[in-house]
Amino acid sequence: MADGLRVALAGLGTVGAGVVRLLDANADLIARRAGRPIEVVAVSARDRGRDRGVDLSRFAWEDDATRLAAREDVDVVVELVGGSDGPALVLARGALAAGKGVVTANKAMIAHHGLELAREAEAARVPLKFEAAVAGGVPVIKGLREGAAANRIGRVYGILNGTCNFILSKMEAEGRDFAEVLGEAQALGYAEADPSFDIDGVDAAHKLAILASVAFGTRPAFGAVEAHGIRRVIAADIAEAAALGCRVRLVGVAEEADGRLFQRVHPHLVPIDHPLAHVTGSTNAVVAEGDFVGRLFFQGAGAGAGPTASAVVADLIDIARGEFGSAFAMPADALVEPRSADSGERRGRAFLRFAVEDKVGVLAEIAAAMRDAGVSIESLIQRGQAVDAEGAGGVLVTIVTHDGPERCVAAALERLRGSQSLVGQPLWMPILG
Ligand SMILES: NC(=O)c1ccc[n+]([C@@H]2O[C@H](COP(=O)([O-])OP(=O)(O)OC[C@H]3O[C@@H](n4cnc5c(N)ncnc54)[C@H](OP(=O)(O)O)[C@@H]3O)[C@@H](O)[C@H]2O)c1
Numbered sequence: 535m536a537d538g539l540r541v542a543l544a545g546l547g548t549v550g551a552g553v554v555r556l557l558d559a560n561a562d563l564i565a566r567r568a569g570r571p572i573e574v575v576a577v578s579a580r581d582r583g584r585d586r587g588v589d590l591s592r593f594a595w596e597d598d599a600t601r602l603a604a605r606e607d608v609d610v611v612v613e614l615v616g617g618s619d620g621p622a623l624v625l626a627r628g629a630l631a632a633g634k635g636v637v638t639a640n641k642a643m644i645a646h647h648g649l650e651l652a653r654e655a656e657a658a659r660v661p662l663k664f665e666a667a668v669a670g671g672v673p674v675i676k677g678l679r680e681g682a683a684a685n686r687i688g689r690v691y692g693i694l695n696g697t698c699n700f701i702l703s704k705m706e707a708e709g710r711d712f713a714e715v716l717g718e719a720q721a722l723g724y725a726e727a728d729p730s731f732d733i734d735g736v737d738a739a740h741k742l743a744i745l746a747s748v749a750f751g752t753r754p755a756f757g758a759v760e761a762h763g764i765r766r767v768i769a770a771d772i773a774e775a776a777a778l779g780c781r782v783r784l785v786g787v788a789e790e791a792d793g794r795l796f797q798r799v800h801p802h803l804v805p806i807d808h809p810l811a812h813v814t815g816s817t818n819a820v821v822a823e824g825d826f827v828g829r830l831f832f833q834g835a836g837a838g839a840g841p842t843a844s845a846v847v848a849d850l851i852d853i854a855r856g857e858f859g860s861a862f863a864m865p866a867d868a869l870v871e872p873r874s875a876d877s878g879e880r881r882g883r884a885f886l887r888f889a890v891e892d893k894v895g896v897l898a899e900i901a902a903a904m905r906d907a908g909v910s911i912e913s914l915i916q917r918g919q920a921v922d923a924e925g926a927g928g929v930l931v932t933i934v935t936h937d938g939p940e941r942c943v944a945a946a947l948e949r950l951r952g953s954q955s956l957v958g959q960p961l962w963m964p965i966l967g
Contacts, residue, residue: 535565535569535570535571536569536570537570538570538571538572538573539568539570539571539572539573539609539610539850539853539854540573540575540607540608540609540610541572541573541574541575541608541609541610541611541612541850542574542575542576542577542578542596542602542605542608542610542611542612543574543576543577543578543593543602543612543614544577544578544579544599544602544611544612544613544614544615544621544622544625545578545579545599545613545614545615545616546577546578546579546584546586546588546590546614547579547614548838548839548842549614549639549666549839549842549843549846550577550579550586550612550614551586551587551588551839552838552839552840552842552843553574553612553614553843553846553847554574554577554586554588554590555587555588555839555843556840556843556844556847557572557574557847558588564847564851567851568850568851568854568855569854569855570854572847572850572851572854574593575593575594575605575607575608576593576594576595576596576602576605576607576608577590577593577594577595577596578595578596578597578598578599578601578602579599582595582597594607599615599621599625600621600624600625600628602625602629603625603628603629603631603632603634604628604632608634609634609635609853610634610635610636610637610661610850610853611625611626611629611634611635611636611637612636612637612638612846612850613625613626613629613636613637613638613639613640613643614638614639614640614846615640616640616642617640617642617643618640618642618643618645618646618647619643619646619647622638622640622643623643623647626638626643626647626651626662627651627654630651630654630655630658630660630662631654631658633658633660634660635655635660635661635662635663635853635858636651636655636660636661636662636663637661637663637664637846637849637850637853638662638663638664638666638667639664639666639667639842639845639846640664640667641664641667641668641737641740641741641744642740644664644667644740644744644754645739645740645741645743645744645754645756646756648664648744648747648754648861648862649753649754649862649866649869651861652860652861652862652866653866653867655861656860656865656866661849661852661853661858661861662861663849663852663853663858663861664744664849664861665845665846665848665849666842666843666845666846666849667740667741667744668694668741668744668745668820669692669694669741669818669819669820669832669834669836670696670818670834670835670836670837670838670841670842670845671834671835671836671838671840671841671842671844671845672818672819672820672832672833672834672835672836672841672845673832673845673848674745674820674822674832675744675745675748676848677822677830677832678690678745678748678749678822678863679748679859679862679863681830682822682824682827682830683863684826684827685824685825685826685827686824686825687749687750687790687822687823687824687825688789688790688791688823688824688825689787689788689789689790689821689822689823690745690746690749690788690789690820690821690822690823691785691786691787691788691789691810691820691821691966692745692785692786692810692818692819692820692821692832693783693784693785693786693810693813693817693818693819693820693836694737694738694741694742694745694784694786694799694818694820694836695732695735695737695738695741695784695818695836696724696815696816696817696818696835696836696837697719697724697725697726697729697732697733697737697816698732698733698735698738698763698764698784699783699784699813699814699815699816699817699818700719700724700725700815700816701715701716701719701724701725701733701764702764702767702772702781702782702783702784702801703814703815704718704719705767705769705772705782706772706776706781706782709769709772709773710769711768711769712764712765712766712767712768712769716729716733724816732763733763733764733765734761734762734763734765735761735762735763735764735784735786735799735800736761736763738761738784738786738799739756739759739761739786739797739799740756741786742759742786742787742788742797742799743755743756743758743759743797745786745788745820746788746795746797746872747862747869748862748863749788749790749822750788750790750795750872751862751863751864751868751869751870752790752795752869752870752871752872753869753870753871753872754862755795755797755872755874758795758797758872758874759786759797759798759799760797760798760799760800760877761798761799762798762799762800762801763784763799763801764784764801766959766961767782767801767961768887768961770887770917770930771885771887771932771961771963774885774887774915774917774930774932775803775885777915778803778885778913778934779805779806780803780804780805780806780811780885780965781803781804781806781811782801782802782803782804782963783801783802783804783810783811783813783966784799784800784801784802785799785800785801785802785804785810785966786798786799787799787800787802789875791875793873794872794873794874794875794876795872795873795874795875796874796875796877796880797874798877800963800964801963802963802964802965802966803885803963803964803965803966804966805965805966808966809821809831809833810966813833816835816836816837816838817833817834817835817836818833818834818835818836818837819831819832819833819834820832820833877940878939878940878941878944879939879940879941880939880940881937881938881939881940882937882938882940882964882965882967883912883934883935883936883937883938883964883965883967884934884935884940884943884962884963884964884965885932885933885934885962885963885964885965886932886933886934886935886943886947886960886961886962887930887931887932887933887960887961887963888900888930888931888932888933888950888956888960889927889928889929889930889931889956889957889958889960890928890929890930890931890955890956890957891928891929891954891955891956891957892928892929893955895955896929896931896955897914897916897931899950899953899955900914900931900933900950900955901914903946903947903949903950904933904935904946906946906949907942907943907945907946907948907949908938908942908945909935909938909942909943909945909946910935910936910938911933911934911935911936912934912935912936913933913934914931914932914933915931915932915933916929916930916931917929917930917931917932918930927957928956928957928958934965937967940964943962947960947962
């Protein structure tokens, strides 16, 4: 068998320790599939003394992870530290500059610096791979850049954050409100102590920016992703959605039309007959629509030691086989600068929820704002007492609109801004079409 692929591992947390465990458990099979062994030679983390449940004594240790890039005995550096900048970026840049391949699970770094790193990898003729950065164990990058490579992709969208999906699924199953379920998710380790990246849609936006680049051949444009999270979704929204035959899901949507790219992460109403409505718990799922292949559906564990390590090691196997292409499915210079689409021109049905004062004339005021903004109402429902996400009381009014441009809905909400009849902020959610 050929010489082994020599790997340095930076970061020995959930994913890093998982990679060591996987490489140990399936070493023979991996060597047969890759045509040569994959051998960890050096590792780094912050705390050398910490028990990680794996034997690290056989590997060289570097106190400073960035020094792994300079080691003569390493072919590929696996970056599993995290963070868009800092040591992760210093290490990735250093490794590529030293002519070593880089494998990473770091969506923040790839969303922000992926283009620069891809250029450096091409200049050095070494691989840059990041399957684990999007949807954890789900091979969606591989699916798009290889399996669907012949297709023009019209739209790629999906459930990209397991924490949010866990929270929404639990709110749905138990009829509980967001804050309560978030607390439980934190206690169970499904949500970070500072959950803002997850629940405000930033993590999903990182992944969407990467997916969009691979799907559409555009430069990653994280700054152009509109990110909205799930903080303002209340139990009553989920109940109303259910009454309408829908489930609430945080969906990232990237769409290209007429040379313009639309990218948004937003809670959506997903009709029950759509496969995304059946994605529950911390699972991730991605739908890609190709012009020849039709609809592709990728689903699986979006996080966790085993699934994420599975994606990292799959990248290493590709490298060991010598099968690696451009990081974003085409050479970096072939990626075009995306022009952002005007979200106001997007059409669709929408769900609107208002908490209003229980007094005469409120419904007429809302209906008039809709009419004046050109929004056609499909249904309007008023229920009893409710409490909105900001803790304000009021009566709940929900509206479903007919298909129409989003700018009309935005204009209607603008007309109602500051109305004395409204208690708290209205919530708007697109209905996935
Ligand atoms: N967890 C998942 O399920 C998952 C899924 C997909 C992608 N990812 C991505 O994978 C990466 C790693 O995630 P994780 O969950 O494994 O994180 P984690 O459990 O927090 O582990 C991070 C590791 O990096 C080490 N580290 C932190 N700062 C360092 C520094 N300055 N120098 C050297 N080592 C340093 C830590 O050392 P100590 O252990 O000594 O503190 C720890 O071993 C992130 O980019 C994350 O977004 C994670």
